Amino acid sequence: MAQSDRVVALVVAGDDGENRADAFQAQLQTIGAETLRAQSANSTELRSLLKRFAGEAADSRAALVYIDLPIVTFEGRAFVLPSGSELNKATDLFTRSIPLQAFARSSVQAAQGGSVVATVAATQDDLPTDLSLATAAPQPATGSSPILLAAPDAFGPILDILATAAPLDTVELGALLNAMARVEGATLSDVQPRPVFLKQPAVAEEDVEVAAVTPVLKEPASPTDEAETREELEALEQSLSRSAKRSVQRNLRTRGFYRGLVDGSFGPQTRAAISAYQNSRSEEQTGILTRRQLTDLST
Structure with missing residues (x-):
């Protein structure tokens, strides 16, 4: 019945975002996260990995998803475009993309919770009418974790924040997201409802459910x-x-x-x-x- 002390992460990227994803994954591994990587995965492959990740998140203390793919909006909803997705019309999204909220619903399965951090990569082709690249995080949704959405130019400062926190003894996700949301070109859908620790000092077995530690970077x-x-x-x-x-x-x-x-x-x-x-x-x-x-x- 004891809570797992694992921290798991899913890192998803296309060809253009491979270097950014490598850098973000390296910092997550410094924190101690177990990472599952999806590089240039098509829609079927990515859906399968997302399902697998949801199971891993449910057996973890905290979960985080990093996405570096085109994210487009249609009728108020955000969709992630896997590698190789060709859109001839807007409604092709329903069969050739994955809702951004699906990633947020997977990461929230962790015992303490999780979040999604997304860099909106450029598309290779022009988008059909009624579609556009996402420029702001979606509205909060019940049963989903917070989502931080950022333009490619914001990636450097966001990575610096993660790199500064990674060596610390305690890394609290909500405080990390709040700091990232202050970067120009980044927006956050919602605040973390409770502390989520990506990294925390070792504690006695009877205290392993949630350690009594003071979050860093917390406002x-x-x-x-x-x-x-x-x-x-x-x-x-x-x-x-x-x-x-x-x-x-x-x-x-x-x-x-x-x-x-x-x-x-x-x-x-x-x-x-x-x-x-x-x-x-x-x-x-x-x-x-x-x-x-x-x-x-x-x-």
């Missing part, structure tokens, strides 16, 4: 962090992977608040356990955890 909490609306907290909970929800249930059980199945489903027993935990802290009993409660419960 100070704003005065409104505690004033979260119910809608925000429900969205936070919905963003948690099943593995993360099982971790919450295990920690509630360890503290004597929960006696139900550790199944990753928040039913009446889990709600009652959360309320009891909140009562023990002399806080409002809502049955929905705040960000602070999630963090404290994991330490």
Whole structure:
């Protein structure tokens, strides 16, 4: 039942982005990530690798995807163009590309969560009418990890941020993304709902679920962090992977608040356990955890 301490990464690139992908992968390996590489993969190959990666992410602490391929938008949605994709009309996207959100849904399967970092490469051919290269990260989506979208010119500064963090003892993904999002030409779809550690100091076995460490590069909490609306907290909970929800249930059980199945489903027993935990802290009993409660419960 213990959380895996693995960090896994999928690195996807076409011919034009091979050097960028090599550099990004090298830094991820410095952090200690296990990397799965897809170089110039066609649509069938990439879908197969993505399915495999989702399984690896579900057995990991954290997961990250780096994409260096053309990403186009159509009717408000973003699509990744695998190598060899030929588009004669806009609707060819539905059979010859992969939704960008599919990568975000795979990385969020990790116990703590994950993210997608994408460099929007140029296309070899002109795009059909109604299609254009993506210029901004998509809107947040339930059940998906945050997505950082960047132009090729932003890659250098983004790599420098990763390279600066890689040798440190602790690397927290949310803080890393926030720093990358400040680079000109980069945008971020959403903030990380809870700490995700790409690298953390070794801890005793009983503390391996989530180490009690201080994130690096993390920005100070704003005065409104505690004033979260119910809608925000429900969205936070919905963003948690099943593995993360099982971790919450295990920690509630360890503290004597929960006696139900550790199944990753928040039913009446889990709600009652959360309320009891909140009562023990002399806080409002809502049955929905705040960000602070999630963090404290994991330490």
